[in-house]
Amino acid sequence: MPTTPDTAMPPSQGGPESTGVPRSARRGSSAGRSSGSRARRSGPASMQARALAGYAGTYLVLALAAVLTLGPFLFSVMTAFTSSQQFAQQGPLAIPAPPVLESFAALFAPSAGPDGFLTPVVVTVQMVAVILVGQMVFSVLAAYAFAQLRFPGRDLLFWVYIATLMVPQVVVVVPLYLMMSEVGLRNTFWALVLPFVLGSPYAIFLLRENFRGIPTELMDAMRIDGAGTLRLLWHLVVPLNRPIIVTLVLITVVTHWNNFMWPMVITSGPEWRTITVATSALQSQYNNNWTLVMAGTTLAMLPLVILMIAFQKQITRSVGNTTLR
Numbered sequence: 001m002p003t004t005p006d007t008a009m010p011p012s013q014g015g016p017e018s019t020g021v022p023r024s025a026r027r028g029s030s031a032g033r034s035s036g037s038r039a040r041r042s043g044p045a046s047m048q049a050r051a052l053a054g055y056a057g058t059y060l061v062l063a064l065a066a067v068l069t070l071g072p073f074l075f076s077v078m079t080a081f082t083s084s085q086q087f088a089q090q091g092p093l094a095i096p097a098p099p100v101l102e103s104f105a106a107l108f109a110p111s112a113g114p115d116g117f118l119t120p121v122v123v124t125v126q127m128v129a130v131i132l133v134g135q136m137v138f139s140v141l142a143a144y145a146f147a148q149l150r151f152p153g154r155d156l157l158f159w160v161y162i163a164t165l166m167v168p169q170v171v172v173v174v175p176l177y178l179m180m181s182e183v184g185l186r187n188t189f190w191a192l193v194l195p196f197v198l199g200s201p202y203a204i205f206l207l208r209e210n211f212r213g214i215p216t217e218l219m220d221a222m223r224i225d226g227a228g229t230l231r232l233l234w235h236l237v238v239p240l241n242r243p244i245i246v247t248l249v250l251i252t253v254v255t256h257w258n259n260f261m262w263p264m265v266i267t268s269g270p271e272w273r274t275i276t277v278a279t280s281a282l283q284s285q286y287n288n289n290w291t292l293v294m295a296g297t298t299l300a301m302l303p304l305v306i307l308m309i310a311f312q313k314q315i316t317r318s319v320g321n322t323t324l325r
Contacts, residue, residue, distance in 0.1 A: 073301070079294035080104070087291050103295035117296060119270060120278035124257060127192045127274065131256050132249065134197030139248070142199055143207030144233060148219070158208070165201045169261065177265055191266045192274070196256065203248045210241045246314040254304055275300050 079092055081099035107117040145151075146158045176195050177186075185191040214237060222232050238245065260276040267273060273281070282296045308315075 076294045076297050076301075079291055080298040082291055084289065084291050092290070103291045104299070106292055107295055107299065117275070117278060117299060120273050120275045121299075123189070123192075123272055124275040126189070127263075128253055128256050130193045131196045132252050134193070135200050135203060135252055136245070136249065138197075138199035139203035139207055140233065140238065140245075143204045143211055144229075144237060146204065147208045147211035158204075162201050162205050165205075173261060173265055176262075180266060187267050187269070187272060189272060192263060192272065195262065200248075200252070203252070206244060206248065207241065210244050211237060214240055243314050243317040246311055250307055250311055250315065253307060257300075257304060 075092065078094075078096060079087065080103055081096040081101070082094065083096075083100045083102060086094060086097065109116065146154060180186050180191045180194075185194070218236060219232060222236055227235070258276060259274070260280070263272075263274040264277050264280070267277070279293075279296045279300050282293045
């Protein structure tokens with residue numbers, strides 16, 4: 001009797017043998033998928049935590065920098081409005097209770113005489129005004145010449161003049177002092193302003209770079225209409241560069257309002273004393289009266305703070321325009 005070969009039963013559909021993958025391997029792959037999903041879920045959370053930590057560290061550093069920068073100014077203002085009795089009893093960190101103006105009044109009192117602040121404020125305002133007008137006029141004219149006019153040696157002369165920025169001011173103090181003494185201008189108003197009134201290398205450099213960006217079509221159109229050089233400057237060049245000119249005005253005012261070395265060297269006595277020299281004299285004369293000294297310091301920096309607050313938009317605009325150019 002013939003024998004029939006044994007036929008294997010087909011594996012059931014969906015069993016582990018149907019795919020040829022061991023059951024343990026399937027369990028491992030499912031565990032890997034679950035751990036990967038957990039890692040994907042925890043990834044955004046960890047990134048967010050790192051970002052928050054970075055922001056917190058940044059703001060902490062900025063807060064410390066703000067305290068270190070603004071702390072001396074706040075201390076000066078607080079001490080200036082504190083009475084001498086409260087300062088002696090409670091120390092320099094006490095909040096004025098109540099704020100008083102006795103220190104400011106003492107600076108301008110008639111009894112202060114030549115050591116008061118009235119003459120230094122007037123002298124400083126006059127000095128800064130003359131230097132500001134002179135520097136803006138001569139810097140605009142020189143920058144326009146270096147940017148738009150053609151003459152032999154223009155670039156060489158420009159870079160030689162700009163190279164004077166590398167010379168420290170302390171190096172030229174003695175030669176300037178000897179020159180002013182030889183012509184009889186020592187301890188005069190003109191000795192304060194003449195070394196700075198005929199332009200600034202930094203201002204000429206900055207204005208030249210901006211004047212070179214003016215479209216030549218606009219300038220040619222005004223020349224065709226019959227505009228001369230001065231009219232071209234006043235009606236086209238200056239209005240197009242008003243933000244950078246405002247910034248240079250602020251830089252000039254701040255620089256020469258805070259100038260201390262040259263006024264101290266070239267003047268003697270209270271007649272032509274500037275506000276920086278007067279503040280230094282207060283520190284040496286009223287060493288124990290810190291409320292009076294801080295009142296003078298607050299008065300010295302108050303106009304500059306007002307200027308910066310009033311013209312901060314123009315400064316931001318000029319920086320943006322310079323960056324785009």
